[in-house]
Amino acid sequence: MRQLFNDGRYWDKLKSGELTALVLQSRVSKSLPYETVEILSQMVSYRDSSGQEVARVHQYLRPDGTIAASGKPDPKRLLQEGILYRLEKKSA
Numbered sequence: 001m002r003q004l005f006n007d008g009r010y011w012d013k014l015k016s017g018e019l020t021a022l023v024l025q026s027r028v029s030k031s032l033p034y035e036t037v038e039i040l041s042q043m044v045s046y047r048d049s050s051g052q053e054v055a056r057v058h059q060y061l062r063p064d065g066t067i068a069a070s071g072k073p074d075p076k077r078l079l080q081e082g083i084l085y086r087l088e089k090k091s092a
Helices: 002-007 010-016
Strands: 020-029 039-047 053-061 074-080 083-086
Touching (some): 002 074, 010 039, 020 053
């Protein structure tokens, strides 16, 4: 899915203002113990000008607005040409 996300330039479109972000969930994360500041674990919806979700990502956000871990959002869902691509959670 990452390749579809990158090829579709979703993050670039968000940064340029072509898409908007809506934070769906945000909580303090304990998953990155090497970070020296409080990190937020976030699920973020990327929306087009009509308000339709075109991508959903997970990211670890630092207080300065930069993304921790890989430095890039991790795509979980994409809507391309009417097809919804999504990652399924593994069964326990």
